[in-house]
Amino acid sequence: LGDEIEVEVTPANFGRIASQNAKQALMQHIRRAEKELIYSEFKDRTGDIVSGTVRRFERSDVTVDLGKFEALLPNRERVPTEEYQIGERIRCYVKAVEQSPHGPEIILSRADPQFVVKLFQLEVSEISDGTIEIIGIAREPGFRTKLAVWSRDEKVDPVGACVGLRGQRVKNVVRELNNEKVDIIKWDPHVRSFITNALAPAKLKTFEVDEARRRVKILVSEDQLSLAIGKRGQNARLTSKLTGWQVDIEPEHLTTMGFEEKVAQAIKAVASIPGITPEQADVLVHRGFLSLEDLLQAEASDLAEIPEIGEQAAAIIDAGRAEAARRHPKIGETSVA
Known part of the structure; x- marks a missing residue:
């Protein structure tokens, strides 16, 4: 009494097709359970940085193996200047965990500005403890990022803390971004000072501020024009995004005496x-x-x-x-x- 006895039974009408259907139904239930586990584990990790291995490409989308789960790095979230190889380890920002028709999907990003913010939070202890605050960020992925920082403690230089001793902190971030240029700017409540800091090292001549339209017209000498505007207008464009003001930069026309x-x-x-x-x-x-x-x-x-x-x-x-x-x-x- 109490022994287990195994008896092989072949149910009536349970042929090969029926057994395959049972197997498929069982596998579907297992996959559904795995996907629910993905959602429950990753729904609270949005905003984190994760590390994974490039597994395969589907058109321009990249599938990344995170260990127990797979995540998607869509083409829209890739950096245009970056190329990945199968088997390469990359770090990404968890942008979202979405419910798709095929179940939960982890969406990664390397192009999102918050990826840079998170890297600085991990690298700069003064940011993680709240002494220094990142007020704003403007980014053109793969090319240039402008970061506005402010210190709650007057004794702490926000720009110097982010740059680090011999530039080590910012170098670590730039290395992760594959040599993307990063400008760290001191935030200022006065728009003139803030824009001047954002356009440095270009020397600005005059300002015309239109408060109602949030527009600033800046005159610079002709030899400073290309430095202020930047390559393909990038410096002026990022300054506009960072400050929230439309920045128009024009050369100062000196009247030549006849x-x-x-x-x-x-x-x-x-x-x-x-x-x-x-x-x-x-x-x-x-x-x-x-x-x-x-x-x-x-x-x-x-x-x-x-x-x-x-x-x-x-x-x-x-x-x-x-x-x-x-x-x-x-x-x-x-x-x-």
């Missing part, structure tokens, strides 16, 4: 010397005496050879010397206004 204007300016300068009339100044400038310094280097005989000046040469030389003495008095003398 020859006639220069001549008129020189005549006016010479005519301002007491004792020299505008008519005399006009003649002197057209004969090459463009300033007070030119007159001081001339002799009365030089001016006397000019028909329109003639006998007035000595008086003009004296007027020039008197003006020079007034502008540059000797030590101990007082300038006469």
Whole structure:
């Protein structure tokens, strides 16, 4: 009594087809249970970074083996400049756990800006403990990222903490991003300072701020224009995303003075010397005496050879010397206004 006895039984109408159907139904139940396990385990891991192995490609989507489960890195979440090999280990950001027609699916990303935020949280202890806060991020995956940081503690430099000793912290992040350029910017509540920090090292000339339209027009010198805008407009575009303001950068057009204007300016300068009339100044400038310094280097005989000046040469030389003495008095003398 109590022994187990195995007896082979062949139920009626239970042939090969029926047994295959039973097997398929059983496998479906097992797969459904596995997928429910995926959902229950990963639904709270959204926002984490996981490591896995590239298993296969389905068109441009990548299937990643996470150990017990498989996840999907869709083409839209891939970095355009990155290529993966089967068997390669990669780190990804868990963007979502979605319920698809085929059951729960783990969606990974390497292009999401939050991937960079999470990497900095893991690398910089001051961010994870709340001393430094990441205020904003703008990213063009594979090319450039701008990160705005702020410190709750005045003694802690937010940019320096993120860069790390000899740049080690930011180098670790850049290495994970396959040498994507990362700009770490100090956040500022004042839009002018914030945009200036975001566009550094470009030197900005003037700002025109339109508060109502949240638009900023910036003038820069022509030699700073390409630096401020960046390659294919990338620097200006990321600055707009980061700050939330439309940033328009234009070159400063310097008005070039023409020859006639220069001549008129020189005549006016010479005519301002007491004792020299505008008519005399006009003649002197057209004969090459463009300033007070030119007159001081001339002799009365030089001016006397000019028909329109003639006998007035000595008086003009004296007027020039008197003006020079007034502008540059000797030590101990007082300038006469």
